[in-house]
Amino acid sequence: MEHAVEKAVEATTSGLVPPPRTGAFSPFRYPVFRAIWIANLFSNLGGTLQGVGAAWLMTELTPSHQLVALVQASATVPIMLFGVFAGAIADNYDRRIVMLVAQVGMLVVSATLAGLAYAHLLTPALLLAFTLSVGIGTALNSPAWQASVRQQVEPREIPQAIALNSISFNIARSIGPALGGMLISIWDVSFAFAINAISYVGLIGVLLWWKPEARPVDRRPILPAVAVGIRFCAANGPLRRLLIRGFALGFSLAAYQALLPAVVSANVNGSELDFGLMLGLFGIGSIVAAPFTGSLRRKFGLxxxxxxxxxxxxxxxxxxxEVHDILYALPAAFVAGMAWVMILTTINTAVQLRSPEAILGRCLSIYQAVTFGGMALGSWAWGALADWKSLPFALHAGSIFLIVSFVLLRIVAPLPKLGEGVLKQA
Known part of the structure; x- marks a missing residue:
């Protein structure tokens, strides 16, 4: 029996170098995880440059706060609409191939966007269409990428690997915005878009190099496969409560991300460099908080x-x-970054540890569809509220909604206690 278990573990981590002990950075001992992490860092950097460029370009194309907020929404709406189907695809097919298809598609879309921006042919509607297309690629890629972590490290390393992937994203957030603001001020947004297109090449190369052991697949038609995932999440109490909380938190957190470009441009009268600095400090705050999230979770619970x-x-x-000076706004960016990673990394890890391997992609995609769907709806709602009333009114409303929803849901949908519903990983 013991021999069979050892062989099962070896099959899932073949070619990997297991660390002698676990720690915040121990997944880097695995060559596959390390290579994908580095390539993904550069891809995240490119994506951040494109996000900064698209948000700032929209402030130049239109005075509408709602359209500016919809730039953020267009990146997350596809996850809400198509993410569940992407999860079924990730479970039905080789996850590495799914990621390759998504990365190549995003490269083509980003290169086309760069060309149109260089030719000054973009309109608000066209810009939203392209950011929506990149969002579709992200929706297809994300469940396969997150579920593939189990093929890159041993099961005991999964929480640390998730935290390190979050750090990768937030390192890009800390460097990318300032770099993006500088590139936009020196050249224009087309250069930022072009760099994003190039950034996909490294990850595509690593995915072509990586040859993971084939995993058993119970292939089903997409719609029945989606139904299996939805039924499981709906019937599983801990997962169901996590999804409810994820939606409410996503809706609230969207107020910051969606309205920040308008705040810097209108309230603070800042430049693209100020916008980049705000996003950079947000990323730095996320990096600072990520290594401590696990210990805080164990100490205080979910x-x-x-x-x-x-x-x-x-x-x-x-x-x-309330602020009208960029210097007073900077601490808010740093604190928001810390809070962002503490909230989203905690929920993501909690969902992964309570999802069976056979439907992991679907469980993760449902989580993303719910949480990022909340962000997309929140981006639209807070932008519309800012146009109707004012930016300060919408931001304060976001704070009030966050407080009220958190208190109510803590009673109606309490988060699972540590260990509740956690599956044993083979």
Whole structure:
């Protein structure tokens, strides 16, 4: 029996070098994880440059706060609409191939966007269409990428690997915005878009090099496969409560991300460099918080760490609603970044540890569809509220909604306690 278990573990981690002990950075001992992490860092950097460029370009194309907020929404709406189907695809097919198809598609779309921006042919509607197309690629890629972590490291390393992937994204967030602001001010947004297109090449190369052991696949038609995932998440109490909380938090957190370009441009009268600096400090805050999220989660539990993160986000929203000087807005960006990673990394890890391998892609895609769907709806709602009333009004409303929803859902949909519903990983 023991021999069979050892062989099963070897099959899932073949070619990997297991670390002698676990730690915050121990997944880097695995060559496959390390290579994908580095390539993904550069891809994330390119994506951040494109996000900064698209958001700032929209402020130049239109005075509408709602259209500016929809740039953020267009990146997350596809995850809400197509993410569940992407999860079924990730479970039905080789996850490496799914990621390759998504990366190549995003490269083509980003290169076309760069060409149109260089020719000054973009309109608000066309810009939203291209960011929506990149979002579709992200929706296809994300479940396969997150589920493939189990093929890159041993099961005991999964929480640390998830945290390190979050750090990769937030390193790009800390460097990319300032770099993007500088590139936009020196050249124009087309250069930022072009760099994003090039950034996909490295990850495509690593995925072509990686040859993971084939995993058993119970292939089903897409719609029945999706139904299996939805039924499991709906019937599983801990997962169901996590999804409810993820939606409410995503809706609230969207107020910061969606309205930040308008805040910097209108309230603070800042430049693209100021916008990049705000996003950079957001990323730095995320990097600082990520290594400590696991220990905080063990100390305070899921409910405790999310309460801390929500309180920090309320502070950030309230501060940027009132300031008119970039220097006073900077602390809000740093605190918001810390809160962001504490909240989303905690929920992501909790969902992964409670999802069976056979439907992991579907469970993760449902989580993403719900959470990022909340962000997309929130981006639209807070942008519309800002146009109707004002930016400060919408930001304060976001704070109030976050507080009220957190208190109510803590009673109606309490988060699972540590260990509740966690599956044993083979």
């Amino acid at each position: 409910e405790g760490i999310l309460a801390i993160g929500a309180g920090m986000f309320v502070f950030a929203l309230s501060l940027i609603a």
